[in-house]
Amino acid sequence: xxxxxxxxxxxxxxxxxxxxxxxxxxxxxxxxxxxxxxxxxxxxxxxxxxxxxxxxxxxxxxxxxxxxxxxxxxxxxxxxxxxxxxxxxxxxxxxxxxxxxxxxxxxxxxxxxxxxxxxxxxxxxx
Numbered sequence: 783x784x785x786x787x788x789x790x791x792x793x794x795x796x797x798x799x800x801x802x803x804x805x806x807x808x809x810x811x812x813x814x815x816x817x818x819x820x821x822x823x824x825x826x827x828x829x830x831x832x833x834x835x836x837x838x839x840x841x842x843x844x845x846x847x848x849x850x851x852x853x854x855x856x857x858x859x860x861x862x863x864x865x866x867x868x869x870x871x872x873x874x875x876x877x878x879x880x881x882x883x884x885x886x887x888x889x890x891x892x893x894x895x896x897x898x899x900x901x902x903x904x905x906x907x908x
Contacts, residue, residue, distance in 0.1 A: 797865025826898050827849055
């Protein structure tokens with residue numbers, strides 16, 4: 783029981799932050815104050831480790847209850863991986879950051895976002 787009552791480490795804080803950001807993003811998307819492209823861009827960043835394929839639109843049908851449960855479970859697991867993954871990156875990779883390593887990380891993220899954008903455009907065009 784003491785393990786649950788201890789102070790959160792960086793991974794726990796980032797995991798909770800990712801979950802809170804999902805709730806805020808859904809509230810913003812429902813209000814339609816922010817353009818849809820901005821909401822999709824933020825959702826892509828929040829779902830980067832492995833939830834992205836589950837969140838992408840799959841045509842013009844409404845999701846079933848099983849689809850909603852699957853997306854929620856994967857989003858929760860993704861928040862865990864996002865938080866502790868960023869914590870690991872911060873503690874191991876960014877400790878001795880060089881310009882070459884920073885360029886490699888930024889390039890990899892840009893490639894993943896570019897592929898995700900292409901995939902979204904391909905799925906949304908009939």
